[in-house]
Amino acid sequence: MSHRIAYYRVSTGDQSIDAQRHALGGGFDQEFSDVGVSGSMLAKDRPGFADLLTKIRTGDTLYIYAVDRLGRDALDIQSTVRALLEKGVTVEIHGLGPIGRGVGELILAVLAQVADMERRRIKERTDAGRAAAREALASTGRTHKGKESLGRPMAQDAAQVVAWRKANGASISATARHFGISPATVKRYAAAS
Incomplete structure (x- = not known):
């Protein structure tokens, strides 16, 4: 008997998996999640995903919201999906449909590379913003956005x-x-x- 299984991941504890759950439509036999788990961690090392791997079986379908939920980088995503496909699991990505061998894996590889590039661009922009803030703070006493410090403002003394x-x-x-x-x-x- 095959099962419909969903996997969700959000990076911080104050984020919710509800948007991903809603987008996927529900009605799953099992749901697994990793809340507050960084995307920089290998998929197999995430507690929720590791649990999923012990329970998913041949004939099951795994539903995920986005390609980047399945791994740390393009290589991890591809190896994770390949291992699932070899196990006889169908991987269905929201908005893309089921990923199969051959062309499906090729499309996945391209999308994983795009996600990887975007993650690097975000890091570069974040690093550049921090550098600009440090430089402005050192020379003017305020960051480039007018704040008095680099960290979060103190809620109280x-x-x-x-x-x-x-x-x-x-x-x-x-x-x-x-x-x-x-x-x-x-x-x-x-x-x-």
Whole structure:
């Protein structure tokens, strides 16, 4: 008996797989996901995908939202899909349909290369933006976008948050509520003090 299986991946914990799930239409027998897992990690090393690999069988169809969900780079994507195809699994990519041997693998190789190039371009633009911000900050005291620092702006004065928590013997969540910040921010402030 064949199964319809979906796989989703988002890079950060504050992102949701809901958009991918909605685009794929649902009705799956099994769903696997990796939330907060970087695209720079090999597919087989991602916990959700590794679990999927232990459960997927010949005759199953794997549905994914985009080519880049299947691997770290073009080579990883191609080897992942090839291994699935050799196992007798149909790989269906949203908007492309099923990927088969021969022409399907060729199309996949091109798309994987495009995704790889785009990932490199994004990194280059990000690195250039950081360099411009550092240079502007060093010469003018503000980044090229007018900010006073390179990092995220402080939600509250860290020393004040830590001192209040200590003075009141407050928990992390109580401190977060008092200052209107997230528990993660309170933890970060406490760790830095």
